[in-house]
Amino acid sequence: xxATMDRVPAIEVEGLRKVYRxxxxxDNVSFVMHxxxxxxxxxxxxxxxxxxxxxxxxxxxxxxxxxxLLGQPLSNLEMRRRIGYLPELPNFHRWLKxxxxxEFHGRLYGMHGVELEKRCxxxxxxxxxxxxEQQKLGTFSKGMMQRIGLAQAILNRPDLVLxxxxxxxLDPVGQRDMxxxxxxxxxxxxxxxxxxxQLADVEALCDRVAIINEGRILKVGAPRLLFEGYPVFAxxxxxxxxxxxxxxxxxxxxxxxxxxxxxxxYVEVQKDEQAADIAEMVHACGARLYGLAPHERSLEQLxxxxxxxxxxxxxxxxxxx
Amino acid sequence: xxxxxxxxxxxxxxxxxxxxxxxMILSILIIVAFAMLLNLVINASLQGNNGQTxxxxxxxxxxxxxxxxxxxxLYLLCSTLTIxxxxxxxxxxVEAGTFAVIVPKPLRxxxxxxxxxxxxxxxxxxxxxxxxxxxxxxxxxxTGYWPPYAPYALGxxxxxxxxxxxxxxxxxxxxxxxxxxxxxxxxxxxxxxxSVVRFIVQVVNPAALQSIxxxxxxxxxxxxxxxxxxxxxxxxxxxxADFAVLGLSAxxxxxxxxxxxxxxxxxxxxxxxxxxxxxxxxALRFQRRDL
Numbered sequence: 001x002x003a004t005m006d007r008v009p010a011i012e013v014e015g016l017r018k019v020y021r022x023x024x025x026x027d028n029v030s031f032v033m034h035x036x037x038x039x040x041x042x043x044x045x046x047x048x049x050x051x052x053x054x055x056x057x058x059x060x061x062x063x064x065x066x067x068x069l070l071g072q073p074l075s076n077l078e079m080r081r082r083i084g085y086l087p088e089l090p091n092f093h094r095w096l097k098x099x100x101x102x103e104f105h106g107r108l109y110g111m112h113g114v115e116l117e118k119r120c121x122x123x124x125x126x127x128x129x130x131x132x133e134q135q136k137l138g139t140f141s142k143g144m145m146q147r148i149g150l151a152q153a154i155l156n157r158p159d160l161v162l163x164x165x166x167x168x169x170l171d172p173v174g175q176r177d178m179x180x181x182x183x184x185x186x187x188x189x190x191x192x193x194x195x196x197x198q199l200a201d202v203e204a205l206c207d208r209v210a211i212i213n214e215g216r217i218l219k220v221g222a223p224r225l226l227f228e229g230y231p232v233f234a235x236x237x238x239x240x241x242x243x244x245x246x247x248x249x250x251x252x253x254x255x256x257x258x259x260x261x262x263x264x265x266y267v268e269v270q271k272d273e274q275a276a277d278i279a280e281m282v283h284a285c286g287a288r289l290y291g292l293a294p295h296e297r298s299l300e301q302l303x304x305x306x307x308x309x310x311x312x313x314x315x316x317x318x319x320x321x
Numbered sequence: 322x323x324x325x326x327x328x329x330x331x332x333x334x335x336x337x338x339x340x341x342x343x344x345m346i347l348s349i350l351i352i353v354a355f356a357m358l359l360n361l362v363i364n365a366s367l368q369g370n371n372g373q374t375x376x377x378x379x380x381x382x383x384x385x386x387x388x389x390x391x392x393x394x395l396y397l398l399c400s401t402l403t404i405x406x407x408x409x410x411x412x413x414x415v416e417a418g419t420f421a422v423i424v425p426k427p428l429r430x431x432x433x434x435x436x437x438x439x440x441x442x443x444x445x446x447x448x449x450x451x452x453x454x455x456x457x458x459x460x461x462x463x464t465g466y467w468p469p470y471a472p473y474a475l476g477x478x479x480x481x482x483x484x485x486x487x488x489x490x491x492x493x494x495x496x497x498x499x500x501x502x503x504x505x506x507x508x509x510x511x512x513x514x515x516s517v518v519r520f521i522v523q524v525v526n527p528a529a530l531q532s533i534x535x536x537x538x539x540x541x542x543x544x545x546x547x548x549x550x551x552x553x554x555x556x557x558x559x560x561x562a563d564f565a566v567l568g569l570s571a572x573x574x575x576x577x578x579x580x581x582x583x584x585x586x587x588x589x590x591x592x593x594x595x596x597x598x599x600x601x602x603x604a605l606r607f608q609r610r611d612l
Contacts, residue, residue, distance in 0.1 A: 077428070
């Protein structure tokens with residue numbers, strides 16, 4: 001079932017462009033997200049990712065390009081019955097009680113009667129707000145607003161849910177709860193589009209990620225594969241001499257000394273087999289080797305490297321060579 | 322369906338807002354205070370009457386004048402409340418971000434705008450009608466005068482409120498709340514200027530009246546509220562046959578704020594179109610707005 005759904009697009013974006021007066025917010029963005037997939041949209045502030053989400057949600061009109069959700073154009077109202085959306089830092093009508101809020105949104109989806117009432121209770125329990133039915137939204141904390149926002153986004157049992165910075169208002173426990181809930185929803189076949197700059201969310205949940213910066217998509221792929229680079233070894237050695245650093249530098253792509261732990265070196269090489277060369281070099285320099293292990297770089301480091309690389313202008317000489 | 326849901330939501334929101342409660346309480350206080358003051362004025366007038374005029378005639382003629390003056394005040398009150406109450410109807414939601422979860426739902430933006438417009442139209446018309454009849458009942462109770470064409474007067478008064486609502490609907494879908502409020506207030510306050518100028522010219526140089534009339538017409542086309550009030554004030558007067566009996570003259574009601582003439586049918590049609598076209602234009606414009 002899931003394998004079949006994998007091939008069906010949930011979101012198709014082709015040549016999307018959005019220009020605000022003279023500012024190009026989104027420039028020729030194209031990607032496909034499949035049904036049943038959790039798709040992360042990563043990028044720094046101002047990268048254009050929120051504009052893309054707002055276009056998907058129908059809040060912003062694209063300047064050019066085509067967007068189809070669940071195989072339908074954005075204007076299709078029947079398609080929108082199968083979509084859920086939670087905006088970044090949501091603000092709701094504060095005079096409404098939690099239950100009234102969900103009932104209103106349920107009615108907008110065409111739900112009513114016993115079905116709506118039952119579903120309201122279910123989603124409140126799912127987001128950890130059971131017992132808060134009669135509480136006014138004006139008295140809700142930021143985290144509770146985020147939770148009730150998610151409740152309205154999944155109220156209609158959507159096939160596709162668009163989440164903009166889901167955990168921005170939540171404490172660590174709330175973040176974990178939300179991630180668990182999203183995993184549960186994903187296991188039930190819901191397609192999740194997660195716009196975030198929280199790499200932990202993306203890493204924990206997403207099957208594929210698109211990196212966006214300055215309005216353009218830089219890469220699309222599985223998180224680990226996306227950031228794949230040269231192997232890095234963590235080398236614990238003493239003493240760290242200038243000669244050792246010089247000789248390691250000759251065989252490595254990059255050598256970095258840990259600022260807090262001067263005996264720790266991070267050596268980036270072209271191939272895994274060069275671990276032996278590193279060990280030999282340490283002995284040749286008369287230093288003692290206390291540890292040599294592959295260093296797993298955090299997704300954050302890799303993400304920052306990707307963003308930095310996209311910003312860095314290419315030197316003329318390097319480009320010519 | 323979506324339109325009616327938004328209308329129902331707008332009505333619920335209006336009732337829940339503190340502004341509504343404050344307006345209701347103050348409105349009741351105003352009517353009670355008006356009844357007491359009117360009673361004092363009438364008692365003073367009757368005591369001052371040395372028998373030259375019958376009490377009934379005195380009460381009725383006083384009732385006519387008081388009705389026009391009171392309902393002019395009501396017109397100002399309802400107009401101001403309409404502007405204050407509706408200036409943020411679209412822009413307020415956009416600025417607060419509350420539309421971000423409503424617009425993606427399976428309903429057209431046109432339904433959202435027209436649903437809100439309908440909700441506010443019901444509130445504004447209901448409030449105006451309630452206050453209109455509350456004041457007339459007090460006036461009737463104290464003076465015995467009931468305008469024979471009161472429903473027509475109310476109709477024009479309601480139309481004036483819908484004109485203001487049309488302006489706030491359009492502006493609110495285009496510009497921020499503060500700008501909407503400023504535009505609506507400036508238009509509303511600016512409209513009687515034409516009537517004042519027309520009155521001055523009529524007194525000072527009646528020959529130049531035609532040239533000023535063109536300016537007045539243009540202003541009435543831009544903002545027909547003042548013309549509608551003048552039309553309403555005509556329907557608050559007794560039938561022309563009764564003027565002499567009451568010791569009044571129709572000309573005495575030809576002031577910058579009242580009129581002894583009916584509103585021109587063309588202007589009435591224009592005002593109705595104004596109330597229909599502006600909200601539709603607002604809805605179509607909002608359809609293309611980035612949120």
